[in-house]
Amino acid sequence: MTEVLAIGSFSDVDAAALRDDLGARIVDSLDSAAALHEETRATVRAIAFKGHATFDGALMDLFPALGLIANYGVGYDAIKVADAQTRSVAVTNTPDVLNDDVADLAVGMLIAQCRRMVQGDDHARSGAWADGQEFPLNRKMSGGRVGILGLGRIGREIADRLAAFKMELHYWSRGEKQTPGWTYHDDPVALANAVDYLVVALVGGPETEGMVSAEVLDALGENGVLVNISRGSTVDEVALIDRLEDGRLAGAALDVFRSEPGIDPRFAALDNVVLQPHQGSGTHVTRAAMGQLQRDNIAVFMAGRPLLTQVA
Amino acid sequence: MTEVLAIGSFSDVDAAALRDDLGARIVDSLDSAAALHEETRATVRAIAFKGHATFDGALMDLFPALGLIANYGVGYDAIKVADAQTRSVAVTNTPDVLNDDVADLAVGMLIAQCRRMVQGDDHARSGAWADGQEFPLNRKMSGGRVGILGLGRIGREIADRLAAFKMELHYWSRGEKQTPGWTYHDDPVALANAVDYLVVALVGGPETEGMVSAEVLDALGENGVLVNISRGSTVDEVALIDRLEDGRLAGAALDVFRSEPGIDPRFAALDNVVLQPHQGSGTHVTRAAMGQLQRDNIAVFMAGRPLLTQVA
Incomplete structure (x- = not known):
């Protein structure tokens, strides 16, 4: 039985x-x-x-x-x-048991995007560096302005870590929370307007479907970097790829996708994204x-x- | 003139x-x-x-x-x-002007090594994920024991960041320092024995030449990961590569090398290392x-x- x-x-x-x-x-x-x-x-x-x-x-x-x-x-x-x-x-x-791992990966993905670490590994490993090719300068992360979209348990773990990088913390959540001086925004567009880096830590499901809209991405802007460790469903992925391709958005670091594992093939051609195979909790x-x-x-x-x- | x-x-x-x-x-x-x-x-x-x-x-x-x-x-x-x-x-x-960037890269390299982020990017980008191949589980970083070898200004920035990952902090320095409860070790072997992750933030030059010796690497051991953002001269690189090849050391994340940019070609064949082209301050x-x-x-x-x- x-x-x-x-x-x-x-x-x-x-x-x-x-x-x-x-x-x-x-x-x-x-x-x-x-x-x-x-x-x-x-x-x-x-x-x-x-x-x-x-x-x-x-x-x-x-x-x-x-x-x-x-x-x-x-x-x-x-x-x-x-x-x-x-x-x-x-x-x-x-x-809870997975909060630390997901937060670690989110921070690692943001650093990797700013510092072009995947490209850096290839530069050293391929022999390009030994051949005298310069590795291009990239982007300082510490001290930047970061927004957490969804300050639940995982969002909080991410925020706590990024605070140690001297970042200015902003967040959106269904309601204002007790925080150590972080700035609350009552809508995602306002949050995206206030920051350089936007980290999505929302729950999935119909309530958050497409919350990272074209409007949010435009508010994030040409110096903006999107990080998503939540669910692919939270992002208007076509709007995201369009903006990554034409420079309206600086970059992205994504562990989750709309059609994973069969991700949109346009992602693979982008040099300004860090891609991960939904491994946030994968230890x-x-x-x-x-x-x-x-x-x-x-x-x-x-x-x-x-x-x-x-x-x- | x-x-x-x-x-x-x-x-x-x-x-x-x-x-x-x-x-x-x-x-x-x-x-x-x-x-x-x-x-x-x-x-x-x-x-x-x-x-x-x-x-x-x-x-x-x-x-x-x-x-x-x-x-x-x-x-x-x-x-x-x-x-x-x-x-x-x-x-x-x-x-000082470069402390934040070097510390950011050190943390990013450690996360990338534990979470196999370079391999993860390739898994998603190459289509292996879409083809149904599993991405192997990897290693939790948060909560681990980390040692900082050289608690100068850069070492301190690294330690402050890793503390936000709930890591147990240990350090060696020329003398004991005022810290928020971190454990001082008076020799590098003792430090390496006490930790899972060893981050080298020494000055270069004759005083620190080969300080990360075979003995230090053996103390770090088969679960140990070495991170170096200081100078290649601080590490016995042949001993390091030998141990990375045969599993006496779990992994390494290296921004600096003995003979950079013409790095030892054995590094490029290793799957358990993250390599960077000496770009610690490269923003x-x-x-x-x-x-x-x-x-x-x-x-x-x-x-x-x-x-x-x-x-x-």
Whole structure:
């Protein structure tokens, strides 16, 4: 009897723990889950979910005994939470354990964009430097003006780090927050107008869809650099690429994309962007902690105890 | 009459300012300077120097009226200071204006090494990600133990930044310093033993030659990462490469090398290093400030006023 179903591409370590600790059956996709025999689906009480495909009410209805979807990752925008709520299905995520890694990568991407570090590595490695070619001067980051779009837990970690680079901190959030003197802006365009660097740390989902609009990018302007470690959905990507190509925006550093992993091929031709393969939380330590927290939520649910990190 | 001689490869902006503001004659190298006519050399009172070739007493003797060598850069190890002192030639450098940039690059290099950002950019850009290839998990930096070898002005800037990444700070310096609770070690091997990441921020020159020895690298160990933004001379480079090749050291991030720009070709084959073409201070803003400070030292010298940043 399958009480716990795991859906997605899990690491060997996580897959073994799902089987050993929770007796989980593992399938690779929502389609495979939907194709399970009706009798198998009928007994599933908890689903460990990993992925970005949409998990909606029609799929939930295939599991009549379902009480929990435990998401792997802090962003749970793939799961239709309203659908879950009407079906009394709880949803958990894996917050906080990944904040440091995502913030580290955001800062590293901003430095790499300003200092052209990917090009620098190639200059040294290819022999261009040894051949006497000059590496062009680039851009000072410390002391600049930076805006954090979305001052949640990850945004705060990014801001704390950038403050140590003597940067002038600005932010937008759904409401003003207690900060050490950072400047609040009540709309994203005003924020973009005030800064040289804009770091997107929003949640995903319909509320933030396209929030980094053409207007925001134009406010950021020709000296502006966009950093996105949140979700590709937050950015008008066509407007972004247009501006990166023609110089209306100075540069970008992106860990997330609209159509990842099949990213727009125009990105690959740009010299003023740092690209990363959605690896914000991609360290051994953090991915292990995320898997553990996902399983812990399922374990307490099965034991009838309170969920650890419930989002709906 | 040439009273100010500029030696080195100056930017167009700096070259124009040297000529316009100081009436300088510019030559490309110490060899070219030595080859100037004796009558020209006889009138030179100040030299604006940019480069890493050795400027010793024999060369100074070619300029009998010389009173100042104004170095471009904070590191003046190419200038034989003892030789200058016995000839009553003052030496200035360009400190502080470059601290932020060098510290930014050091932090960026450490993040890039841990998170394999150069490989990440290639994974996204090459289409490997789109083709469904997994990007391997990597290493969490925040919260790690970091040692700063040389807690001067640049080392302090690096430490202040890394403290915001919740890192446990250790350092070696010629003496213990006032710090916010960082741990002092009285020898480099003890420092390397205590940390996962070792950032070299030493001055160059004979005192620090090979200070990052095979013994220090072995103390850093197979989980250790070396970052060097100081001078290639501080590291036993053969010992370093041997250990990077066979896994006795986890990785390195290097902006400086023994034989730069003609770096050891073994570096280019390593996947566990981030290489940069000695661009620590390489931003438009900072290089302009360095050029200005070099010229300002010459201007006050020619006016008989006190030097701004005299090192000897």
